[in-house]
Amino acid sequence: MLNLKFIQENPELVIERLAVKRFDARVIVEKVIALYKRRNEVQSESEIQKAEMNRLSKEIGQLFKDGKSSEANSAKEKTVELKDQIKNFEIEFDAIESELAQLQVLLPNLPSPLVPIGKGAEDNVVVATGGEMPVLPEGAKPHWELAAQYDLIDFELGVKITGAGFPVYKGFGARIQRALINFFLDQARENGYLEVQPPYLVNEASGFGTGQLPDKEGQMYHDKTDNLYLIPTAEVPVTNIFRDVIVEAKDLPIKTAAYSACFRREAGSYGKDVRGLNRLHQFDKVEIVRIAHPDKSYESLDEMVAYVQSLVEKLGLPYRILRLCGGDMGFTSAITYDFEVWSAAQERWLEVSSVSNFESFQATRLKLRFREEGHAKPQIAHTLNGSALALPRIVAAILENYQTTDGIRVPKVLVPYLGGCEIIR
RNA sequence: GGAGAGAUGGCAGAGUGGUCGAUUGCGGCGGUCUUGAAAACCGUUGUACCGAGAGGUACCGGGGGUUCGAAUCCCUCUCUCUCCGCCA
Known part of the structure; x- marks a missing residue:
């Protein structure tokens, strides 16, 4: 299968080369590009939140260790909303990934420039x-x-x-x-x-x-x-x-x-x-x-x-x-x-x-x-x-x-x- | 088919809730020493994604769950091994 990054960086090349195989790739390529962009946005967003979550967890662990359990418990409350947001991003991310994977396997390999044009x-x-x-x-x-x-x-x-x-x-x-x-x-x-x-x-x-x-x-x-x-x-x-x-x-x-x-x-x-x-x-x-x-x-x-x-x-x-x-x-x-x-x-x-x-x-x-x-x-x-x-x-x-x-x-x-x-x- | 055990980095093998991407050994790579090599010693050594970069995130067979936090606890699937049965 073709690499997603490659498709995103060379959409016209992909479409043009696949035309040699008599395959109209435009619709798929456009979908891939849109999804890929969204995928990266979602990933970046959710990673920022995951990083924050990891930081908070460590902090809570340290507070418990120091015996400051009331502070620890109030810190816990902050994680509730964060967890929810991360979950939502993950659902969206997984949905995009599986849609991309399905599109990706629809695209044939690009023919080499040596390949003659022809029908059959x-x-x-x-x-x-x-x-x-x-x-x-x-x-x-x-x-x-x-x-x-x-x-x-x-x-x-x-x-x-x-x-x-x-x-x-x-x-x-x-x-x-x-x-x-x-x-x-x-x-x-x-x-x-x-x-x-x-x-x-x-x-x-x-x-x-x-x-x-x-x-x-x-x-x-x-x-x-x-x-x-x-x-x-x-x-x-x-x-x-x-x-x-x-x-x-x-x-x-x-x-x-x-x-x-x-x-x-x-x-x-x-x-x-x-x-x-x-x-x-x-x-x-x-x-x-x-x-x-x-x-x-x-x-x-x-x-x-x-x-x-x-x-x-x-x-x-x-x-x-x-x-x-x-x-x-x-x-x-x-x-x-x-x-x-x-x-x-x-x-x-x-x-x-x-x-x-x-x-x-x-x-x-x-x-x-x-x-x-x-x-x-x-x-x-x-x-x-x-x-x-x-x-x-x-x-x-x-x-x-x-x-x-x-x-x-x-x-x-x-x-x-x-x-x-x-x-x- | 029946019973049991297990799955952790290239390999071997620790780790049973927090600073663990993960002790250690072997192997690999670089170096010191040597005429050269070996030995010894020192250092280094996973992959993917996002990001211009700094860096971040994920991955301890797969998937799901509990928890602020999971290699570690629970559920489930797959696979491997051992014994029994069957069998080229």
């Missing part, structure tokens, strides 16, 4: 492409047909056990999942990321910290008995490792990677977009998260984009990198790069990664700070994350792009992870 997906800017388009054999099939033909993934069985969007992976289908997870984690480790295994259920505070709550409850599975949420991405538990933490500047950037299953309710999706592996309620993903110095967070972003790019290149998949336009960006992001791989039989691009700099937006909610050498005052850090990578669409693209009339070839980098198997028949 069609306005995203392709910043890089790579890999070679495969030449498919006659009668090439989409991945869901291949998955059935080679008995790799059973979608109907998943429906029986759970429901749509919860496939059962079998044989090489299961092994290729495991191979990809291990490959991605090994790559991350070699690139200096600390591997962690986070919980898959998180509490409300964690959901709030990364921006899923309030507001996006509908996207997460929720266990009401214990009030816990199934994670939609490892970003949530991993970033929350750093909630209420002050780190040393010399330790930045902090690089963390985690594999997790991800759970998304994805209400309202249908049609070819959700066919096969294109969109699932449960899927696997390796996520990378960074805590960065504010001066260096864009350097970190570039490194993360280059890293994800190296993964899709090693897998030999044709890809493109998009810089999302304002209208297509998420609520919490300052800038986002999407990676898409070409799914040759479906003849469409599939999003497999999203790499974002959140700047101070999440860190403000998380109270994630860092301290420069010495006794410097803690400052808000920057957070970033990216998928590296999400499995299902990678599997879809591998199945489709690597299909031959003899079977499905295994990308070279995965062969060692599949016990030397070079082709799935």
Whole structure:
């Protein structure tokens, strides 16, 4: 969330930048400014009275100690009115605070100046492409047909056990999942990321910290008995490792990677977009998260984009990198790069990664700070994350792009992870 | 699920109604000594908000209450630990 003081000092900037995200912030910003001003007045007033109250209390204590109880009792009477006034100020102050907090979470993050103007997906800017388009054999099939033909993934069985969007992976289908997870984690480790295994259920505070709550409850599975949420991405538990933490500047950037299953309710999706592996309620993903110095967070972003790019290149998949336009960006992001791989039989691009700099937006909610050498005052850090990578669409693209009339070839980098198997028949 | 104990500063651990933002130890930082280091000694060391500043206010797990005054008393919630039960 945006810092209140920042909003108050830069109202026009906030309104102007949020217009890029096609968000009209004027009314909220004006309310925030008015409330913030009143909040400070109330605080100052009540603190003067509290100071007086503290002074009187000490005096009364001293009078009792000196045995001057009649003087003490008359001093007590003076506190009655004061107490009342303090109480009133506190009620008003609390009301203002909660109203401010509610307004504050309505404002999305400011997009970086690098973000292109635009309405939706069609306005995203392709910043890089790579890999070679495969030449498919006659009668090439989409991945869901291949998955059935080679008995790799059973979608109907998943429906029986759970429901749509919860496939059962079998044989090489299961092994290729495991191979990809291990490959991605090994790559991350070699690139200096600390591997962690986070919980898959998180509490409300964690959901709030990364921006899923309030507001996006509908996207997460929720266990009401214990009030816990199934994670939609490892970003949530991993970033929350750093909630209420002050780190040393010399330790930045902090690089963390985690594999997790991800759970998304994805209400309202249908049609070819959700066919096969294109969109699932449960899927696997390796996520990378960074805590960065504010001066260096864009350097970190570039490194993360280059890293994800190296993964899709090693897998030999044709890809493109998009810089999302304002209208297509998420609520919490300052800038986002999407990676898409070409799914040759479906003849469409599939999003497999999203790499974002959140700047101070999440860190403000998380109270994630860092301290420069010495006794410097803690400052808000920057957070970033990216998928590296999400499995299902990678599997879809591998199945489709690597299909031959003899079977499905295994990308070279995965062969060692599949016990030397070079082709799935 | 049953019974009990507990939650205090980076960590350990005092503090049961007043001058306590909080004894002390460890750790961290600075210094003395040393060729250097260790040891020893001295000093220093929480966060947030308001304020131009001086300074003020708040915070001892969260919330509420009693009181002129609460880390300390009362209520409530959450969490942790121990034992029993169940269990991968």
